Amino acid sequence: MAKVKVKKQSTFIDMTAMSDVTVLLLTFFMLTSTFIQKEPITVNTPASVSEIKIPETNILTVLVDDKGKIFLGLDNPQDRVATLKAVGEDYGYDFTAAQINNFKYLATFGVPIISMAGFLDKTTEEQDKYLLDLDNNRVGIPTDSVEVKDALGVISKDNEFKRWVSHAKKACADRQQALVESGVIKDDEVQPLQIAIKADQTTDYPVIKKVMDDLRDMRENRYLLITNLRTASSE
């Protein structure tokens, strides 16, 4: 019986075209997308037709969850550190270099200043776990007005949230002023820190009102409300 001769066939598939496509896709993703920022709480923002894009720099995000817990996000690490030092000074807390270094990497923070040092000593995993417990009153920036005596003995009614915002504002302005003086940027390129409010759509109005009232006390009357684009399907 004659043997059936199986023809030897090469199974080599040319992957060059495939590789071209994947590289193209990869380039597209790298150029168009931005990294998702880690936030302690997920908020579902309401939809709107407004198409104004959020500015990329000099922005302070006030993250409000549906129970009124407040977290702050500051885009510039340098400002973040300056703000932490200033707020710590107000309340008489000192931070070690390691703690400050840890704070530099926290894009969004929301712990009362009393527990801040302890929080910054934790590892990232422990911090995440700590922030998960939203019922804990040691999570979120306090907005209750308690009279506080500062280092100079001056009594102030400003709550922690207000202090964070005003110091952030100052840190941002100072940093840009220094840049102007050293000639890196021009005078007209200075942008004041803008406040963006990012709140869940189910948040009750009084919660938002409280935040806005605190900001209005500091003569901050213009905000950016972060929204989703309203599409035909969400109508």
Next chain:
Amino acid sequence: MAEVQTNDHNDSGKKNKQKKQTLRVDFTPMVDMNMLLITFFMFCTTLLKPQTMRLSMPTKDKVEEEEQNKARQSSAITLLIGGDDKLYYYEGMPEAAYENPDFLREIPYKKKGGEENEENIRTYLIKRNNGTYQKIEELKFQLADEKITEKEFTEKSIEIQDEAMKKLKIAPTVIIKPTELASYKNLVDVIDEMLICHIGAYTILDLSDGDRYLLYKKTSKGEYLSDAQRAAGIK
């Protein structure tokens, strides 16, 4: 494709006769790696940049503000945002019509379908702001046809809104008053309608006692109040 053929055509065929070589590079690992990277980018980045909505709140400086509000209110539409996604409106001053039960009217956020000429907040505002609305919509068409630039569009629409406001005095002022029961979504939805209907002047204020009284009367209708209604109507 990924083959580099090195054929040395040596016609004489005597000396240095080289072997025909095909240089094939296997791209499969490259494709694998790219796919991994693409997956990573797809999971960790977002293509959507958050949209924002600009909001300016009135300042807290109380100087003559009450007086100004009163002056404006006589020709204003006041929107009361109630709980359970309900919206009410009245025109002019509340003091004028405490006895008129139809003074405060309920109006839906959007058409529920069915009737052709059913009124909702959008149709109502467009009707009241018709002149300005038509003009700006015309501009929008011009923008879509690329007859004018985006910058011109913004400038012209502001001009139209200003003119309607100051010279012609036909544009309505809208006063938005959210109750304690309103949600953040309700507020953003209402501001969104202002943008859609091109209303230039709108402001967010607190409920006055008159508004509470009107709401209370509207929602109770002489029946026993539910807790929610009681909170909306009276303090």
